[in-house]
Amino acid sequence: MYAWKIPGTVFSGEHAIEQLPFLCAEAKKIAVFSDHSIEAAGVLEHPLALLRQAGLETVCLLDLYPEPTYKQAQAVVDAFQSSGADRIVAIGGGSVMDIAKLCSIAADGRYTIKDLLDDPSRGKKTVKTVMIPTTAGTGAEATPNAIVAVPEKELKVGIVCAEMIPDAVILDGEMIRRLPPAIAASTGVDALCHAIECYTSRKATPFSDLFAQEALKLIFPHIERACLDPDAIESKNAMLLAAFYAGAAITCSGTTAVHALSYPLGGKYHIAHGTANAMLLVPVMRFNASACQEDFARMYDFLEERDAQTNEEKSAWVLTRLEEMVKHLNIPTDLTSFGVTAKDVDSLVSAAMDVQRLLQNNKRPVTPEDARQIYQQLLA
Ligand SMILES: NC(=O)c1ccc[n+]([C@@H]2O[C@H](COP(=O)([O-])OP(=O)(O)OC[C@H]3O[C@@H](n4cnc5c(N)ncnc54)[C@H](O)[C@@H]3O)[C@@H](O)[C@H]2O)c1
Ligand SMILES: [Zn+2]
Structure with missing residues (x-):
């Protein structure tokens, strides 16, 4: 028996990014997960403009860090909870997408990222996600995995939970044009x-x-x-x-x-x-x-x-x-x-x-x- 679980909708190719507003049409407020380097590279301008032109409300969460620790991931979950957003759009590499995926199953506060490290099977998705990779890349947009560092053990640990598989993915080469x-x-x-x-x-x-x-x-x-x-x-x-x-x-x-x-x-x-x-x-x-x-x-x-x-x-x-x-x-x-x-x-x-x-x-x-x-x- 072979299993095959992949995201529900994938847009790929030239101008794929223009599908973003349609994927978020029912959201009340969209939390855009990214980081300051990606913002400084100008990568967020077009997707944010598309969302705003469609009359969608957005809030940007940019205090995300490469190769995040589980505590850094938790801080983003906390910020998401107080943002009032009901949808996640992750625009970044594996680090940003992994945090977004964790947040999609931890946002209701029933358990923390630390709890998920101990028992990933308890994860249940409560927030829909759109992944827009800006590196090519981890493939985190296709997987049920999120990897966090556990500094006290000097380890990186993979949290695997099928509920984290993203709902939608946009693969657009423009997003990696400015990648160093x-x-x-x-x-x-x-x-x-x-x-x-x-x-x-x-x-x-x-x-x-x-x-x-x-x-x-x-x-x-x-x-x-x-x-x-x-x-x-x-x-x-x-x-x-x-x-x-x-x-x-x-x-x-x-x-x-x-x-x-x-x-x-x-x-x-x-x-x-x-x-x-x-x-x-x-x-x-x-x-x-x-x-x-x-x-x-x-x-x-x-x-x-x-x-x-x-x-x-x-x-x-x-x-x-x-x-x-x-x-x-x-x-x-x-x-x-x-x-x-x-x-x-x-x-x-x-x-x-x-x-x-x-x-x-x-x-x-x-x-x-x-x-x-x-x-x-x-x-x-
Ligand atoms: N979930 C999975 O299935 C999976 C698989 C492999 C790796 N990972 C994890 O993903 C993380 C690594 O992700 P990564 O390799 O994509 O790198 P990354 O997300 O850590 O990004 C690396 C750096 O590139 C910058 N950057 C990203 N896109 C940019 C752009 N378009 N323009 C300018 N700067 C840009 C970021 O700001 C960051 O400083 C690690 O934590 C790794 O363990 C996850
Ligand atoms: Zn890898």
């Missing part, structure tokens, strides 16, 4: 990680394969142009769609060792989610090659590459192309530049081994010694 190239690169590689991890996951299903394949077919040819050329709107639209597909793939499969080993880098060293995954992508996929050769060969074939003949050659091509993407996008690959040293590896390994939820999805079993060797490769 470094953020576009790390968040774009996060989408790539979601797709390739789900495709090679032990939890992969025919549904997740479909979404992961389509995501990979878009990401491989478009990621560099989308991130490095501000005017490559076609490639940006392709990446937004790919990030959404990759998020849908997560919903019906699960990520693997890249995400498992990246969680401690976010929780303890505050390395941004996309950057941490991008650093680990090539070492983990090289480690996985012996168990995933057939998956990589199938990828080679559906990417319509031609020259390689054997599975070994096809798999080698995929790994080289992954390496090339991380290099072209100038993503840091050295943990020491984030203050991590050789003596920190033991605690990283032990924290990563706790993320069994994802490690169990990895086709090649990961021992503590394997994890140590992977982290050590990043301490060049």
Whole structure:
């Protein structure tokens, strides 16, 4: 049996943003969740103008922070409760969307975000949400997950509750036009990680394969142009769609060792989610090659590459192309530049081994010694 739960309505492509007022037509007051950097980049101007021109009342909640802690998420829920709003429009990356999703099930005050950390199954949606991603990206607009940092445990924790799946999504390339190239690169590689991890996951299903394949077919040819050329709107639209597909793939499969080993880098060293995954992508996929050769060969074939003949050659091509993407996008690959040293590896390994939820999805079993060797490769 395979399950497939995705948002109710998705608009995608040029001018998709113009659908926003119709999605909110019945709302009395709309809370727009975003942050000050996104506002400063001018990203909110058009969607806010569309809502106001349609005569809809809005209130902006902008005190949201990247990679939020559960207490920061709670502060936004509290602000929403006193705003009098009855609809949430989230315009931002995974950080903003995750807070919006949590608020959609915690707004009635019956439980706190801390309660949800302890037992996510109690969540019940009371506020409808529209997600407008401004990174491409986490795919948070497609998933039932929200990730918060728990500083007292130096951990990032995923809260999973199907009630958080957004009601509507708008994917419009204009929203990522002004994204700084470094953020576009790390968040774009996060989408790539979601797709390739789900495709090679032990939890992969025919549904997740479909979404992961389509995501990979878009990401491989478009990621560099989308991130490095501000005017490559076609490639940006392709990446937004790919990030959404990759998020849908997560919903019906699960990520693997890249995400498992990246969680401690976010929780303890505050390395941004996309950057941490991008650093680990090539070492983990090289480690996985012996168990995933057939998956990589199938990828080679559906990417319509031609020259390689054997599975070994096809798999080698995929790994080289992954390496090339991380290099072209100038993503840091050295943990020491984030203050991590050789003596920190033991605690990283032990924290990563706790993320069994994802490690169990990895086709090649990961021992503590394997994890140590992977982290050590990043301490060049
Ligand atoms: N819910 C899920 O399924 C899921 C999946 C993966 C990651 N996550 C979580 O999402 C968060 C990361 O999200 P992210 O990678 O999208 O980054 P982000 O939301 O943290 O944003 C990164 C930075 O980019 C800025 N920014 C975003 N869009 C911009 C734009 N268009 N123009 C200018 N600046 C812009 C933000 O202000 C922020 O400073 C992490 O907390 C991660 O754990 C969630
Ligand atoms: Zn991710």
